[in-house]
Amino acid sequence: MGFTEDFLPVFVSLFQILQAIILWPFPKSKKDLNGEIVCITGAGSGIGALMAKKLADMGCVIVAWDVNVKGNEATVEEIRKNGGEAYGFKCDVTNRAEVYEVAKKSAKLAGDITMLINNAGIVGGKTFMESDDAVIQKTFEVNAISHFWTTKAFLPKMVENNHGHVISIASSAGYFAVPKLADYCASKAAAAHFADSLSMELYKANSAVKVSWVCPYAISTGMFEGFFAKRPWLVDILTPESVVDSVIHGIQTNADRIFLPKILDILAVLQEMLPRNAGLTFLSWGGVLDAMNDFVGRSKQK
């Protein structure tokens, strides 16, 4: 490793922060989402359900996908009750053939999808040695590989129409690794890099189709129940409302990577700068290495 490899990422990040500070007083113009046809995976629960409802209130047509049929139907019903337009489909996003088939049915019923929100996600929450092979595999299939199939299904029409947006709900855990989340962290890093690479391809092709990837800290939906239960620290658990508002703002302003809360942009630079041992001491002192000790996730809710 030389000086350039060690310090270039730090200089680039510092430059980005400086750029953000300089541009702070000049808010970006927001695109109008009225009339967009939005497919949301995992729309039957948590932030997927909330995004569906908020986007419907803004005039979007919602195509809700989930394996959780009851939750998905509840999302669709609530949107319709409030005067919005929504269609629900049972779809297991890990089943490639099903994704392509349900995508066709969705477009037939709702019109060509102009926004895809890859949101469905699962977490095991065990140490690597305790994690079942099947859970590791499923975590990758739901959290990362499914994005390839859903995006393959909808991107061609977006590119053809030179209009569209692909959004990936990744996680800050894809950047800040956490013990007992090896499969989850790795799958989220994969999701974020898939989105990043895709955004470069579309940029290079001069396409108006945009890509955003969202990297939130833990959110109080229940998926991470018990996380940091004993010793909350430095960064507060996020509310679904604040996350969904930030995601929608990010979509409207064509943001690429969206760290939530924003302070993670700075902590990411610090993490790069600190020597590994100092970083581990700091994380151990802050309780991050034990943050998953009391994790129960959704296991008690089902």
Ligand SMILES: NC(=O)C1=CN([C@@H]2O[C@H](COP(=O)(O)OP(=O)(O)OC[C@H]3O[C@@H](n4cnc5c(N)ncnc54)[C@H](OP(=O)(O)O)[C@@H]3O)[C@@H](O)[C@H]2O)C=CC1
């Ligand atoms: N909650 C958090 O702390 C954070 C969450 N995220 C990410 O945000 C996203 C949403 O999280 P959240 O709202 O909390 O999660 P929820 O568990 O509330 O919702 C996820 C939804 O996805 C569904 N789902 C799971 N597997 C599949 C599948 N194979 N095909 C289709 N749908 C599926 C779930 O169904 P079922 O209930 O049947 O499993 C559920 O309805 C996830 O990708 C998550 O990783 C990112 C950062 C923090």
Ligand SMILES: CC1=C(/C=C/C(C)=C/C=C/C(C)=C/C=O)C(C)(C)CCC1
């Ligand atoms: C490592 C690290 C941190 C901890 C991050 C954690 C604990 C993230 C957990 C995210 C989750 C649970 C996401 C779910 O999708 C801080 C505090 C930002 C400081 C900088 C280094």
